[in-house]
Amino acid sequence: MTDADPFALAARMALAWEAAAARFGAYHLILPGSRAFVCKTDDCEAACCRVFSVAMHDRDVARFARVSGLQPVQFLELENGEPIRLPLAQPYLLARDEGRCRFLRPRHRCGAYEARPTACRLYPHFVVYWNLETARPVYADPPPLTAAAAGGPIVPLLLGHDQCPGFTGPPLAPAEWLALLEETDHLQRNLA
Ligand code: SF4
Ligand code: SF4
Known part of the structure; x- marks a missing residue:
């Protein structure tokens, strides 16, 4: 748990966002006082479960199999009967049928809620680290959240x-915001 001053951190984020916003056009910065997220499946027809292919890392696959009791061939996209493995950090794809996730159920329910991949747990939040000195994002080996939140040129942005x-x-509230930042960062680092 970071003991960062949420108002000081929010001020650094707002400053960084002035330069970073142009690179993250599909996102908005979340600060203390921003509206909290409440999933509203009826308003969007569960768009996130229809529009996006869900990438999974190895631990996602292991957890999905353990919690759901399914075999990977039953929940991953296949090619020639074997799970497709892409040359990416998250190499697997959750299976889709008829233009939506295979596990999307009537009335927009998730049929694999406890087993769902990290990407589903994260959405619609995202943390990116921004270097104020280089005016560029830091994708490889960002510092721990607690260090970046405490000060210095690298600033975490909750989007x-x-x-x-x-x-x-x-x-x-400031404490809720800090907790959301920590939870999102934790998930994103695949520590869940
Ligand atoms: S998380 Fe997905 S289902 Fe929930 S409101 Fe956002 S787009 Fe809709
Ligand atoms: S696993 Fe659940 S939350 Fe994730 S895309 Fe499928 S239906 Fe949506």
Whole structure:
């Protein structure tokens, strides 16, 4: 748990966002006081479960298999009967049928909620690290959140995806905002 001052951190984020926003056009910066996310599947017809292919890393696959009781060939995209493995950090793809996730159920319910991949747990939040000195994002080996949140030229940015209509909840209190930042960063580092 970071003990960063949320207001000082938010001020650094706002400063970094002035330069970073142009690179992240599909996202908005989430600060204390921003509307909390509340999933509103009826408003969007569960768009995120239809529009995007969900990438999975090895631990996602292992957890999905363990929690769901399914074999990987039953929940991953296949080629010639074997799971497709792409040359990426998250090499597997959750299976899709008829233009949507195979596990999307009637009334927009997730049929694999407890087993769902990290990408599903993260969405619509995202953390990117921004270097104020180089005016560039830091994708490889960003510092630990606690270090970046405490100060220095690298600033964590908590972002929300603009296409999600769920940012309609009550304003985030500073402590809630810090907790959301930590949870999102934790998931994104595949530590879950
Ligand atoms: S996360 Fe956003 S886009 Fe996805 S179902 Fe919920 S409200 Fe809709
Ligand atoms: S696993 Fe669940 S949350 Fe993830 S895309 Fe499929 S239906 Fe949506």
